Amino acid sequence: GAPKETLGFQAEVKQLLQLMIHSLYSNKEIFLRELVSNASDACDKLRFEALNNNGLYGDDSELKIRLSFDKAARTLTISDNGIGLSREEAVAHLGTIAKSGTKEFFASLSGDAQKDAHLIGQFGVGFYSAFIVADKVTVISRRAGLEHNQAVKWESEGAGDYSVEMVEKAGRGTDVILHLKDGEDDFLNAWKLKSIIRKYSDHITLPIVMKAEKWDEEKKEQVATDEDETVNQANALWARPKSEITEEQYQEFYKHVAHDFENPLGWIHAKVEGKQEYTQLLYIPARAPFDLWDRNARHGVKLYVKRVFIMDDAEQLMPLYMRFVRGVVDSADLPLNVSREILQQSKDIETIRGGCVKKVLSLLEGMADSDDAAEKEKYAGFWKEFGNVLKEGVGEDFANKERIAKLLRFASTHHDTTEQNVSLADYVSRMKEGQEKIYYVTAETFLAAKNSPHLEIFRKKGIEVLLLSDRVDEWVVGHLTEFDGKPLQSVAKGGLDLGKLEDEAEKKEQEKEAGEYKELTDRVKQALEARVKDVRITHRLTDSPSCLVSDEHDLSGNLARMLKAAGQ
Ligand code: ADP
Ligand code: MG
Numbered sequence: 001g002a003p004k005e006t007l008g009f010q011a012e013v014k015q016l017l018q019l020m021i022h023s024l025y026s027n028k029e030i031f032l033r034e035l036v037s038n039a040s041d042a043c044d045k046l047r048f049e050a051l052n053n054n055g056l057y058g059d060d061s062e063l064k065i066r067l068s069f070d071k072a073a074r075t076l077t078i079s080d081n082g083i084g085l086s087r088e089e090a091v092a093h094l095g096t097i098a099k100s101g102t103k104e105f106f107a108s109l110s111g112d113a114q115k116d117a118h119l120i121g122q123f124g125v126g127f128y129s130a131f132i133v134a135d136k137v138t139v140i141s142r143r144a145g146l147e148h149n150q151a152v153k154w155e156s157e158g159a160g161d162y163s164v165e166m167v168e169k170a171g172r173g174t175d176v177i178l179h180l181k182d183g184e185d186d187f188l189n190a191w192k193l194k195s196i197i198r199k200y201s202d203h204i205t206l207p208i209v210m211k212a213e214k215w216d217e218e219k220k221e222q223v224a225t226d227e228d229e230t231v232n233q234a235n236a237l238w239a240r241p242k243s244e245i246t247e248e249q250y251q252e253f254y255k256h257v258a259h260d261f262e263n264p265l266g267w268i269h270a271k272v273e274g275k276q277e278y279t280q281l282l283y284i285p286a287r288a289p290f291d292l293w294d295r296n297a298r299h300g301v302k303l304y305v306k307r308v309f310i311m312d313d314a315e316q317l318m319p320l321y322m323r324f325v326r327g328v329v330d331s332a333d334l335p336l337n338v339s340r341e342i343l344q345q346s347k348d349i350e351t352i353r354g355g356c357v358k359k360v361l362s363l364l365e366g367m368a369d370s371d372d373a374a375e376k377e378k379y380a381g382f383w384k385e386f387g388n389v390l391k392e393g394v395g396e397d398f399a400n401k402e403r404i405a406k407l408l409r410f411a412s413t414h415h416d417t418t419e420q421n422v423s424l425a426d427y428v429s430r431m432k433e434g435q436e437k438i439y440y441v442t443a444e445t446f447l448a449a450k451n452s453p454h455l456e457i458f459r460k461k462g463i464e465v466l467l468l469s470d471r472v473d474e475w476v477v478g479h480l481t482e483f484d485g486k487p488l489q490s491v492a493k494g495g496l497d498l499g500k501l502e503d504e505a506e507k508k509e510q511e512k513e514a515g516e517y518k519e520l521t522d523r524v525k526q527a528l529e530a531r532v533k534d535v536r537i538t539h540r541l542t543d544s545p546s547c548l549v550s551d552e553h554d555l556s557g558n559l560a561r562m563l564k565a566a567g568q
Helices: 011-023 030-050 087-093 102-107 113-123 126-132 190-200 247-258 340-345 347-368 373-396 398-407 424-429 446-450 453-461 473-479 504-516 518-531 557-565
Strands: 005-008 065-070 075-080 134-142 151-156 161-167 173-180 208-216 221-230 266-272 278-284 301-305 308-311 326-331 438-442 466-468 486-490
Touching (some): 011 102, 011 126, 030 075, 030 126, 030 173, 065 190, 087 161, 126 134, 190 208, 247 326, 278 347, 326 347, 373 473, 398 424, 424 438, 438 453, 446 466
Parallel strands (some): 301 326, 438 466, 438 486
Antiparallel strands (some): 065 075, 134 151, 134 173, 151 161, 278 326
């Protein structure tokens, strides 16, 4: 094979390793959860690829994960017969982090292990967590479909570099061998390993096996036998009755499917019967991943058919504006050989997606409308992390527009803070006697919105105005033209007609002045030539001498600026 090569880790990997070793030490056993999670993913990937290439299984079609240890050598090995890694894949996946935003994330770390430990949760720990307990990690892997002499051996001490070389390996899949640090001999104990597996990885659907042990009277210790023993329940968590699943089991399962390190904000677990029969276990994360805005990022919902894994990131199961949702959907009706292409046109999938969306909306409504302060707090947290994504739904999901509109939260002149905590219903409940519209202003920043001269008359009259400064807000008001029968109206558009809110005297005055000052407005208009359509006398200003407004049907100033910045 190719000669041994030594390669350097990507700078961010080095930082991650440092940070992890120092900050996660108090919870070190999670390394096993991460490695078992990867082994399970590798088996899922094999299943998916084998849909189109059954030969990949060879004569080894019983997928499983094995834990074994060698007391004398002080090694612990996690093996799987999943997809495996080629040399190139080992270099790409075990030497770099391929998430967008990685650089920015690492640049934002404080260097204080305590604080950063919390942040690292957001990033996920994964494979590198092996270095919490090992001072050397050896990965021996053979990609499904490659010959036995095309296996790769990857090895690192978790400092700056790693080596790769071609080796032989009898079977398909991956062995991750941990050379334990001094003092970590606890992990060379079957009882200890079993208890960790039951705690963190019981939900893994594949069997996790170990050699059964028996007492040796001569040696006066437990010794391994030749019999395999399955140490997890090895059945699908979502298929169990709710009453038999503990809170912790739901949480650990979430960490596996979502590749997250923290507990989720909430979840729904439901079995749907009827035209389509399926089970859904869907989670809302507590925090946005770094790649939330990356169009190529994972979508997070896994599809199973009758408990058989079909695919990751089944984007047809969730609309884009719910791309933060993680979990599984298990259909009883779809064919086992369903492909992405079939899913794209499947009516059944549409039904399932519709059902999932409704459940997620109910979950969010449950938090948002709860009288329980803790639930409300959760919703506020959700909004901070994912509000801007949910807002997209106003234009994307016509059928659920009303429900989404109720979930929206905005900043407004009522609180005058950046916090988005005003619902449209709150706004309506505070509308003035005679007020018919919901007023808003859009701007590039919160401060620009808050200080907009267009607000002067509203502030004077005590009328609340929504302060919109997120990029997606133009899209929201473009698609949401009314709420609860009240039209949404930009304060920066058209000849401001405050309707019944304007007193007759003011109106008269304005008309009179328009005549009186005609000469002035004509001259201003002339001077500005084609840059403005019209120049008018107004009462909407109390402090500023003048302001720009756009016509009722023209692009708003803010949107025009955004389009120009985008080169359109
Ligand atoms: P994640 O699981 O979130 O992708 P990890 O750090 O846990 O991140 O793993 C990094 C990558 O390494 C995986 O995405 C996968 O490509 C590869 N990998 C890790 N363990 C295995 C394994 N047992 N078999 C095959 N590939 C693996
Ligand atoms: Mg992982």
